[in-house]
């Protein structure tokens with residue numbers, strides 16, 4: 149390596165650009181479409197062994213014995229790990245985001261808490277050998293009776309004793325009694341799965357006393373921290389990398405495959421890869437709990453809400469309390485004299501649910517925004533006018549001021565572009581051959597949060613800049629967004645900036661989650677870039693190793709004042725309902741969002757449209773059905789679990805109004821999750837408008853449409 153000092157003057161860094169806000173294709177886009185970008189399961193390793201999981205075929209009981217001998221004699225098989233021989237772990241820790249899902253304690257005991265619990269890992273020279281052996285492995289169980297039946301208010305339902313489960317303002321019953329109009333309705337949503345396109349995959353190896361994990365995750369610091377604690381390692385001896393991620397949606401933290409890869413790599417002293425199958429993902433990576441939700445709204449004749457009550461219920465496993473907080477959605481939404489919300493949960497013999505895009509808000513908005521539509525109809529009021537009537541001045545529950553609240557601006561712009569003003573509110577009167585037509589709308593909101601992150605920015609001797617941050621691009625375009633943010637902070641063009649992400653050696657950073665990634669990382673990069681610019685002397689030279697500045701946003705974030713800080717949106721949908729088959733087709737969707745300053749319009753639009761598409765899918769298709777007899781899912785794959793595909797997705801548009809966050813250095817709020825919020829309600833409200841029938845249970849399947857009937861007859 150040459151030691152010649154390149155004389156790049158820092159004067160060249162002063163050309164202002166304004167990259168943020170302009171559309172940029174993904175910086176890794178070419179690599180992705182040409183196949184040059186490699187995902188965790190594709191990266192070659194010398195001497196790689198392959199692990200294949202065997203999962204329980206009972207929903208509750210104990211493992212009596214495992215017949216390993218015949219399998220160990222099969223071609224290529226190196227070992228079979230299970231509760232009787234696997235390395236011990238210490239799962240009694242609190243990680244970056246709380247207690248780990250106890251699935252990481254697989255192989256630590258003989259109990260089976262649900263169907264699809266991992267009972268063994270067969271490791272072999274090739275994935276084919278490992279798979280054949282895992283499928284041949286015979287496991288004997290002592291079976292116990294299981295209970296997987298989720299129903300509203302069933303025995304065992306309780307309110308968790310943790311923060312944020314219940315809010316109560318005002319005397320609900322008296323305000324309901326005083327209301328001229330009351331909606332009291334029960335809504336339900338089914339078990340839903342993220343099932344990201346790229347299945348979970350990890351390769352572990354020990355390299356000179358250092359554990360290296362090549363992974364697909366939402367945060368490499370997060371996974372490194374969890375592995376460090378689980379295996380009682382020195383934090384400096386663990387490195388996790390995750391270069392490209394083919395979707396995550398809340399499912400890609402520490403799951404069991406990484407744990408098994410580490411165990412097997414340790415036992416065999418060679419690199420071991422564990423890749424999940426699509427079917428395995430249905431019990432191993434979490435999912436969205438089904439919900440039942442009761443919503444009560446009481447209003448004056450002019451639409452003003454006197455009472456707002458939202459009672460949500462979800463399920464969790466017997467081994468871990470995870471709550472889908474659907475009743476949280478309404479807390480910042482509508483003013484009401486009495487405002488009550490509560491989340492309840494029941495523990496069953498099922499896998500533990502987890503975060504799925506807009507946890508809480510996605511199902512919660514379906515219930516509340518459907519109930520608002522029901523109320524508007526009772527009042528003979530336009531649904532947008534009803535929402536406008538109940539705009540709060542401050543947080544309806546918190547009393548805190550809003551940082552900004554542009555919900556009505558979204559409705560105004562959306563109504564104009566969708567053509568809402570011409571809408572005939574009468575249900576079931578528009579017909580086109582065998583199709584009934586209708587339109588619906590719903591509000592969206594998602595909290596805006598930020599978490600401490602660190603970043604490093606280096607001025608290189610060749611005049612370029614290198615950013616290092618443990619961000620994760622789970623398909624969102626984060627790498628590109630951060631390139632634009634760094635370019636502006638450095639006052640250079642984006643082509644002079646390279647952003648390296650997905651390596652825990654870059655230091656702690658927020659995960660790609662909670663719609664907080666770009667805001668949290670962008671903040672850290674902006675601070676580091678400012679620091680770097682102060683270090684650079686105009687006209688000075690840059691040494692070969694470059695000049696680096698590092699940032700840590702802990703202090704800046706700690707100084708934020710408490711506000712109601714949210715992104716908002718207005719969703720619109722037009723549907724056609726076939727009165728002969730019960731099929732619902734969405735004809736067009738429009739979402740207008742107030743989601744902070746938009747960093748990259750191209751990828752932000754994709755995020756929003758992706759969320760809306762999922763909302764369409766949630767409204768009409770998605771439903772994992774649990775068989776009460778076996779305790780497992782019926783058809784846990786993408787044949788049995790229906791998702792909206794190309795032919796189901798119509799003309800979808802997403803756009804936004806100006807809404808910069810005044811407290812963020814870039815003005816960012818976040819766009820990852822809000823697109824799904826309210827989308828299913830807009831579709832359901834449109835189905836009501838088309839058919840005259842209210843569907844309170846998702847998905848709105850053809851059989852449900854047919855059995856519920858329509859206002860008109862075929």
Ligand code: MOS
Nearest residue numbers: 398504505661662
């Ligand atoms: Mo997302 S459900 O916050 O990972």
